[in-house]
Structures are given as structure tokens and as C-alpha cells.
Amino acid sequence: MSDELTRLAMTVLHPGFDGTSAPDWVRRALGEGLGGVVLFARNSVGEPLMRQLRAESPGVVVAIDEEGGTVTRLEVATGSSFPGNRALGVVDDVRLTEQVGRQIGRMLAELDITLDYAPSADVNANPANPVIGVRSFGPSPELVARHTVAYIEGLQGAGVAACAKHFPGHGDTVTDSHLALPTVHASRELLAERDLPPFRAAIEAGVRSIMSGHLLIPALDPSVPATLSRTAMTELLRGELGFDGMLVTDAIEMRAVAAMFSPGEIVVRALGAGVDAICVGLATEDGLRAMRDAIVAAVREGTLPEERLAEAAGRVMALSSWYADRAALREQVRGDVDESVGLRAARAALTTTGAARLDRAPLVVEVNTRFSQAVDPATPTGITAALASLLPETERVQLEPEGELPSFDERPVVLVVHDAARHAWVREAVSRALEARPDAIVVDTGIPAPPEGAAHVATHGLSRVSALAAAERLTR
Known part of the structure; x- marks a missing residue:
């Protein structure tokens, strides 16, 4: 296989790993062009780990789920210093939400983390939702849209890329996509009125990344989850909404997609649908190389156009460049410490x-x-x-x-x-x-x-x- 094709395939893969230091296989993969890694609480994220990763690949996209509230990776032992989206939506002060986003961005900037898989732009339309709930700003599209924008402006104003999730909207579900495939029973008209406004607002605000949701939405595509659907990822998100940033999958070992296809097939289908980066929550060296080989084989067989792979890799590298260009901004925000903003927001909520x-x-x-x-x-x-x-x-x-x-x-x-x-x-x-x-x-x-x-x-x-x-x- 050609070195260039292999490198492109590695660029779009973004795995998580076990351990508090970078395993040898991750270091080797970074030297071979691995485009990103995903960090979790299990990694005990700190400066030694970040130095290891950056030493092997200065431009690697380092991502983490640091939403505040229930979903924190950096403060899991004590609980987050920020109350989370629902509390911010209850207060409904966009300036306060922007300040919280900025402080989360400052915390990530100090660790040299590129991308935060936040905010959740889902409209929590169904009170029985088992996985979104307080991770959403609330049940109203207008409320969610304005706070999504404020959070993005705060986070990206600190020089860290934001990621609006879970497109096209995980709010009206009664199934956790970690465990099974949720179905969103909504017409195109209802999706446009209820679920899409926060994503449209995020795109207009310049969000650098969007995460796909593993959701079956028959009104868009009755055959496959949105992550694997060209109708959802390319025609709707790219075409109708005009998003040109990096589109990343939710973790592909989640049962919503993993119960349907092998990892290699998920990766190829997602790239073909228009996704740019593949999030693998916990990978192994053999698993990573099998996914890489599946991408290369699909290009050689004509199943996946090489131009599509090159476009996806280009968007990953564009996000890396965006982050590199904001080093001075991150240095500036180091002095902008507001240790009380999270407690002020929690009290107000x-x-x-x-x-x-x-x-x-x-x-x-x-x-x-x-x-x-x-x-x-x-x-x-x-x-x-x-x-x-x-x-x-x-x-x-x-x-x-x-x-x-x-x-x-x-x-x-x-x-x-x-x-x-x-x-x-x-x-x-x-x-x-x-x-x-x-x-x-x-x-x-x-x-x-x-x-x-x-x-x-x-x-x-x-x-x-x-x-x-x-x-x-x-x-x-």
C-alpha cells in the first residue's frame, strides 16, 4: 500500500487508549500520521501525558469530553467545577454561559488540548431521555440555540475548538445509543423546527467541529443510523446547513452502530457518508491497524473515493492548524482566571x-x-x-x-x-x-x-x- 494512502487513513482515525502514559503503539501510530487521540478520566490527563503525545506529533488533535456538570474527565474524582448545561439554561444568562465556556476553555488550554467534545446542542424534547437530560440546555430550541452559541464563543474564545453534538439531535429519544440504536420519530418539518436550530446557530457562530449521533431517523434515512447516512451527513449538514468544519463520529464501539457492522465497515461507511474523523473510545493496536487497512482497501477497491478520504484528512489537518494559530490567544487566557463562575452559576440555578x-x-x-x-x-x-x-x-x-x-x-x-x-x-x-x-x-x-x-x-x-x-x- 502507498505511504500517502496509509497516512491519509491514519489521519482520520482518533482512538482512545488505556493507561496514564501513551502506549508504545500509540506513539508509533502518531509517527505514522495518526490524526488524533481521545482522552478519558482513565488517562489521568496531565502535562506528562500531553508532552508525550506532542513530542511524537506536535499537530495531533487531542480531544476530550469536558462538558461540565455530569460529564467531566478532568475533575471526575471531585465533580465538576461547573454546573452543566441544564443549570445554565435554567439561569438563562448567555453572558454567564459564555464565561463558563471560557473557563472550561482556559482549563483545557493550560493542558494543550485541541478539541472539546462540547457543547451538547441537543434539545431535550423528551423528559424520558436516558442519556441527554441535564446535558442539554433545555427543552426549547431557541433556548438551546442561544446557549450553544454562547458556550462555543466562550470555549473558542479561549483558543480551544468546540464540537456541537449529537447531530441531528439526540433529544427526542428513549434509548441510550451506547446500548442500542435509538429511533427519532419526527418528520423533516419537526426536525427543522425543533432539533436543527441549535446546530444551525452553532454553524453560524463558527463552530469548528460537529459530532454525529448514532440515531435512526426514518424521515432522513430509514436504512442506517445518521452517522452512516450520506443524506444526513452530506446532503443535510454539509449542503443544507452549510457546515464545512470537521465532522467527527460519536464513539464507534457504541452498540447503536457496533451491533450492525464491523469496525472496519463502520469506518468506511462513515467516511463515505461525509464524516471526517472516526472516534474510537477504546482502541488496540490491532484494532487500529485493521481499521486503517479497511480504509485503504476500500479506496483501492473503489468503494471509497480517494478524494473523499483526502477531503476528510484535510479537515482534520485544518482543525489542527486552527488550533496552532491560536497559541497567543491561549497564552493570553491563562491570566483570565475566574474560579467563582461555576459556583455563581450553580447558586443561580x-x-x-x-x-x-x-x-x-x-x-x-x-x-x-x-x-x-x-x-x-x-x-x-x-x-x-x-x-x-x-x-x-x-x-x-x-x-x-x-x-x-x-x-x-x-x-x-x-x-x-x-x-x-x-x-x-x-x-x-x-x-x-x-x-x-x-x-x-x-x-x-x-x-x-x-x-x-x-x-x-x-x-x-x-x-x-x-x-x-x-x-x-x-x-x-
Whole structure:
């Protein structure tokens, strides 16, 4: 195989890897033209790792999911310093959203990270959505559009590329695409009115990247997920909406596409549909080379036009060049530190019902729901820790599905739930607890159900600052 064709194939592959340093196979691949890598909490991202990657390929596109709120890779041990999109949408102050985006950008710029897979531009139209929820700015296309733009302007104003996701919109689904293929049952007209405005606004604001969603949308293409559909990726996104930046897939090992095709076939189909970069959440050397070889074979067989591959690689390199040209901007933003903006946003986002106040250490009952697959499993809710920092003898009990409520004593009771609106068993557990203790305080860190009981606090986000804001409100 020709060196140039192989190099083009490597440029469009963007794998994740295990370990806190770059494995030998990743270093070799970078020397052979690997265009990007994706970092996760498991990599313990820091300057030593970044130096290793840049030493092998100064222009490599280094990407990460750092949305704020529930999805953080850099602050997974403590919870994010930023409350997340839903909280920002509740506050509805675009200047504040821009400031949050800028501070996230500053944090990434200090680490020399090229691309943030954020913001989520999905309109959370379905309250039962299991994977978007508080990752969306809200249920209104106008609200989501204006905050998507503000976030992008803040992030890219710090010299880090933004990535609007998950095109054409993952908001009206009841299936997590990590686990199965979701179907969006919407007409072209409804998509245009509800799901596409935030992406259109992002493109007009100059977003450098867009991520495809692994979604079956029969109104666009009844045969394959949007990631693999030329109708969705080229005709709609490139043609109708006019996007000319780097289009990246969501991770291709997600079951929505992995259950249908082999990795090599997914890669070739996605490139043929108009995608430029292939995100592989966790790759191996053999897997990476098999995908590279599948691309090269498809070009040689005429299945994938070489011009299409060259165009895709060119867009990856254009993003790398955009980042390189903004080194002075990133240096400038280093001094623009606003450590309080996340907590200010979290405080402003709190909504409360009833008069809730703790004057002594409570028993905290965490009604544990399983977070979506997008959330690192180590991410803490943080409420108990935040309360314990203010009321040191705070005690925690975890309640799993089908579990029995603890025996209540004279201590105050705080029930911590997440997305009660989506989980009947959570609502039932809350009702049972309130029967026994009508004075219990309910704190919901996700999409809340209608408030029950004497006192209810909704943080609209899962983060360290959201937890601290709630604890302050309860103890002040």
C-alpha cells in the first residue's frame, strides 16, 4: 500500500487508549500520521501525558469530553467545577454561559488540548431521555440555540475548538445509543423546527467541529443510523446547513452502530457518508491497524473515493492548524482566571419549594439511580460530602432499587435523587420516605419530578459546585 494512502487513513482515525502514559503503539501510530487521540478520566490527563503525545506529533488533535456538570474527565474524582448545561439554561444568562465556556476553555488550554467534545446542542424534547437530560440546555430550541452559541464563543474564545453534538439531535429519544440504536420519530418539518436550530446557530457562530449521533431517523434515512447516512451527513449538514468544519463520529464501539457492522465497515461507511474523523473510545493496536487497512482497501477497491478520504484528512489537518494559530490567544487566557463562575452559576440555578433548613447533621439517603453511559462511573453526586463539610456528623445511606428504607431517628432526613422524573421506583421511594418523615428534604440533581413534601431543592445538574450550592442553601 502507498505511504500517502496509509497516512491519509491514519489521519482520520482518533482512538482512545488505556493507561496514564501513551502506549508504545500509540506513539508509533502518531509517527505514522495518526490524526488524533481521545482522552478519558482513565488517562489521568496531565502535562506528562500531553508532552508525550506532542513530542511524537506536535499537530495531533487531542480531544476530550469536558462538558461540565455530569460529564467531566478532568475533575471526575471531585465533580465538576461547573454546573452543566441544564443549570445554565435554567439561569438563562448567555453572558454567564459564555464565561463558563471560557473557563472550561482556559482549563483545557493550560493542558494543550485541541478539541472539546462540547457543547451538547441537543434539545431535550423528551423528559424520558436516558442519556441527554441535564446535558442539554433545555427543552426549547431557541433556548438551546442561544446557549450553544454562547458556550462555543466562550470555549473558542479561549483558543480551544468546540464540537456541537449529537447531530441531528439526540433529544427526542428513549434509548441510550451506547446500548442500542435509538429511533427519532419526527418528520423533516419537526426536525427543522425543533432539533436543527441549535446546530444551525452553532454553524453560524463558527463552530469548528460537529459530532454525529448514532440515531435512526426514518424521515432522513430509514436504512442506517445518521452517522452512516450520506443524506444526513452530506446532503443535510454539509449542503443544507452549510457546515464545512470537521465532522467527527460519536464513539464507534457504541452498540447503536457496533451491533450492525464491523469496525472496519463502520469506518468506511462513515467516511463515505461525509464524516471526517472516526472516534474510537477504546482502541488496540490491532484494532487500529485493521481499521486503517479497511480504509485503504476500500479506496483501492473503489468503494471509497480517494478524494473523499483526502477531503476528510484535510479537515482534520485544518482543525489542527486552527488550533496552532491560536497559541497567543491561549497564552493570553491563562491570566483570565475566574474560579467563582461555576459556583455563581450553580447558586443561580437552584430552584426551591418550601422552607428547607438544616441546623444539625442529617441522615442523607441517596436513592441511587444508574447514570447514563456517558457519565464516568466514578463521578460523585457530591451532596453528602458538601453537607458533611458544613455539618461534620452527616451520615449517608445508599438505597438501591428494591432496597428498604432505613429506620429514621430524630435526625433531619435528606433524600438525594437524580432524574426522579424518569424513574418510577425513585418517586415511589420518595413517597414512602415522606410518609414516614413528612419533614424530609428532597434534593434532585437531575431532571426533577414535581416537588413532593415540605421542602424540595433542584440543582439541575450533577457537579461539585451544584452540591455545594445546595448544601449552602440548606444550612445558611
